[in-house]
Amino acid sequence: MFDLSRLGAWAHLPFITETLPVIQAQLEVDERTVLPPAHLIFNALERVQPDDVRVVILGQDPYHTVGKAHGLAFSITDNFGGRLDSLGNIFKELQSDMDVIRTSTQLDDWADQGVLLLNTILTVPEGLPKGHAKLGWQKLTDQVLERLADKPRAYLLWGGPAHKAAQSVDAEANFKLQSSHPSPLGVTKSGTNFEAFRGSKPFSRTNAWLRSTGQRSINWDDPEAL
Template sequence: MPLDLSRLGPWASLPFFAQDLPRIESALAAEETPVYPPPARIFAALERTPPDAVRVLILGQDPYHTPGKADGLAFSIPADFGGKLDSLGNIFKELQSDLGPARQRTDLADWADQGILLLNTALTVPQGRPQGHKSLGWQRLVHQVLDRLDDRPRALVLWGKPAQKLGQRMQNPEHLRIETAHPSPLSAYRGFFGSRPFSRVNAWLQANGERAINWADQE
């Protein structure tokens, strides 16, 4: 069944959707194991944050490969998941250290609604096979998204070497770039903790006449 593109808004004009998506849809249909996130959530990041609304870009890797954990927004986890938070838990630790408030809400839709594009660099993953769709072709979409966002200054939060390498596509000298280790439990102690990305983004936004992000829990 073709993926629903009706909610993509301006993103739907990217060449990827006509040129590359049909082949990816065929590959997903042939996948023998469950694929995450669910089909209706694959483009959730783009649906939630249209290009002109993007003030901050946070690049993830691929979705969580555990049942019920991926919701289409990078690092976000549905409220009813109930399992380990892994990278998101470390993000929340750094948030509390940086700004003070403790965040309990694991669904990051409120961040997306404030202009944070939470984009994974692969939009799908097979169950139990991290990076199993790394070469499926999603990177062509990510390249086009990044090129589209290079038109004006934005805050780029690039955690880990893969995100930093992709971020090199964006050449606007006015971007804020925050590049640190990934918040994964395997690497967070190599420079993610103590990097204060949340206050740095807010300071940059306010210096440019924009409202700060409310990173804490919202109803």
Template sequence: MLDDARPQGWADLPFFTTDWPAIDAALARETRQILPPRSQVFAALDLCPPDAVQVVILGQDPYPTPGHAHGLAFSAAPDVRPLPRSLSNIYKEMQDDLGACPPNADLRFWARQGVLLLNTVLTVPAGEAHGHKDLGWQRLADQVLARLQDRPRAFLLWGKPAQKIARTIDAPHLKIETAHPSPLSARRGFFGSRPFSRTNAWLSEQGHTPINWTTPEAP
């Protein structure tokens, strides 16, 4: 196990002592291509140390298409075209909610503002969605959410899996629970939920800077 794989700010979570060695060993035995690349497995946590997190968006597992996943839930490499279908629906809702959306699939500029885009499973075999769901990754998400209950934060919980893992989150946090943005469910309550403007209104009420959801910062 490489200790330097542990994301700063989160490295003291019990997961990295009790679970990560076995997961790391299982990944080393894997004969299939693993996504995202090893250096990006903990990218969401690397970009958002606990004190910086203002908003949490939970995903399920990385995109299984090589070249898409780069370690943040729903985000993809900036050159990915067409957009992944769930992300396309997220942008449709954002366009209706805010009147604009980002120019490409790369959401790292959200993360740099304190939006933790955390998948509950952090790896996937290429071409096999949910192929690593039984490795034990979910315990990391449990511990991350427990760490983040120390002060009010916003939680955007899209779909029943995210809502189940965040079931202990309650006031004074903001919880926005809707259907998942997948093409299979987006019309069952995700569209029209206006999560981005609602989150920004709540952040403003808390005295925090609203998230710039639409416009990546200049290089």
């Protein structure tokens, strides 16, 4: 079911041999449509190798509508043509934060600049959000974050599952911004340990931190603006 040949250094994570076979066995007997398609499930890791990761954006699970998810958290296939929901709010915040009007919904170019767009759960049954929350994908997230603890990075943690997954990320050594999920239901919520997504200025703050550490900024605009 899975083609692991493009995982590169990520293939050395214990998850691949210890947990993934168990998940695969469960998926193979699940008669529902599983999203994203099998060849895109590990897209986030395939596009950015560990040493190239500069920014981590953690989400929850993939979009549960056919044709929408393609393996990068919050990203939507360019030819989808439907509602943007969370991504629409991300784009509104990008415009408010940096005066950038992005039109491309497919965020491959972010990944190519070192942004790891990772969900804490990598699959979902069609029409059932968090339907695969108990398969064990979170073990992969834990190991990815542990692997990335070797040097400072920026972490944008959007929503409760992301906050929980990244509890061990050192806020002093890294740039760590916890906010609510950008979904229509969560975009304005805040709490004692997290900001409301709306108004959190994640893009400019991330770029400011990157520059402060001698790194180039991320171009959050459409790819042609690179």
